Amino acid sequence: MNILITGGTGMIGRQLTKILLQNGHKVSYLSRKKENIPDVKVYTWNLETGVIEADALKDIEVIVHLAGAGIADKRWTEKQKQEIIDSRIKPIQLLNEQLQKQQIKIKSFISASGIGYYGGDTGETKVNENSPAGNDFLAVCTKIWELETKKFSQADRKVSIRTGVVLSTTGGALPKILQPIKLGVGAPLGSGKQWMSWIHIDDICQLYLKAIEDSTMQGAYNAVAPTPVRNKEFTQTAAKVLKKPLWLPNIPAFVLKLIFGELSITILGGNYVANKRLAEETSFIYRFPTLEGALQDLLV
Ligand SMILES: NC(=O)c1ccc[n+]([C@@H]2O[C@H](COP(=O)([O-])OP(=O)(O)OC[C@H]3O[C@@H](n4cnc5c(N)ncnc54)[C@H](OP(=O)(O)O)[C@@H]3O)[C@@H](O)[C@H]2O)c1
Numbered sequence: 001m002n003i004l005i006t007g008g009t010g011m012i013g014r015q016l017t018k019i020l021l022q023n024g025h026k027v028s029y030l031s032r033k034k035e036n037i038p039d040v041k042v043y044t045w046n047l048e049t050g051v052i053e054a055d056a057l058k059d060i061e062v063i064v065h066l067a068g069a070g071i072a073d074k075r076w077t078e079k080q081k082q083e084i085i086d087s088r089i090k091p092i093q094l095l096n097e098q099l100q101k102q103q104i105k106i107k108s109f110i111s112a113s114g115i116g117y118y119g120g121d122t123g124e125t126k127v128n129e130n131s132p133a134g135n136d137f138l139a140v141c142t143k144i145w146e147l148e149t150k151k152f153s154q155a156d157r158k159v160s161i162r163t164g165v166v167l168s169t170t171g172g173a174l175p176k177i178l179q180p181i182k183l184g185v186g187a188p189l190g191s192g193k194q195w196m197s198w199i200h201i202d203d204i205c206q207l208y209l210k211a212i213e214d215s216t217m218q219g220a221y222n223a224v225a226p227t228p229v230r231n232k233e234f235t236q237t238a239a240k241v242l243k244k245p246l247w248l249p250n251i252p253a254f255v256l257k258l259i260f261g262e263l264s265i266t267i268l269g270g271n272y273v274a275n276k277r278l279a280e281e282t283s284f285i286y287r288f289p290t291l292e293g294a295l296q297d298l299l300v
Contacts, residue, residue, distance in 0.1 A: 195228050
């Protein structure tokens, strides 16, 4: 299939591209800048002016929407919060409008989403796709993101991939989590009891491939491994795999709040998320169902 990826230059996009090309698909990107990427045609767009390079949408069958300002890149000022929302929503509206103008219908619109949908801290409740949305910033942002995806009238099929913490050595949260552990000063964060629902980078990309190819998939799916762990267990497992000691007391919550402000919810809050729809309704098989296996693969 001809697949157009927004934000394809990012952590998930680059790995997904490899997998799509290996599986015989054609890949193009919509990016804010021209770049030479082997086997990929890169088109540019400007979200401020709403201009998309000519021909970017020609013959496209599937759009994978990964673009968006990094959630944890900067402190959440009001300006940054708006940027986080706009950079996800505007592209969806712009793509749908342009397809409409050019009278193009595509097969599927597959968008990233996040487990932040359920709220930054869902405590001990194991949430699934039927659980209600939360009402903090990230939950509201994710809810709008998914609503816009649902409204994408120029695609027959719409899927939202409610992604957990993606584990990769090339970006995202893992390198930041590992840094103090590697230096021998690793410690659980806050109470250490908060749940972390994670997924290996290869599994999330295989899941996107499945969502592209499996025409029965529709709506929102939790993209998390079947074995979430608490922050303390995550830290201990990482230290074990890296053969590093863990001897410091937990880093107190108030210190993290001082450093990160409202963004600290992403560290101190927890999400205990079930992969209910993937397990019950699809044949998706995880390559890395356990944290130790995932970290062994990535780090050793
Ligand atoms: N990684 C995770 O753990 C995780 C967890 C939950 C949800 N997700 C979601 O999954 C999607 C992909 O994640 P990722 O880790 O691959 O993200 P990423 O590495 O940060 O890449 C996202 C891409 O979006 C584009 N982008 C960045 N800022 C932008 C802005 N202000 N306006 C428009 N485009 C912008 C960039 O592409 P160009 O420079 O080419 O334009 C960038 O390469 C994101 O929406 C993310 O929120 C990821």
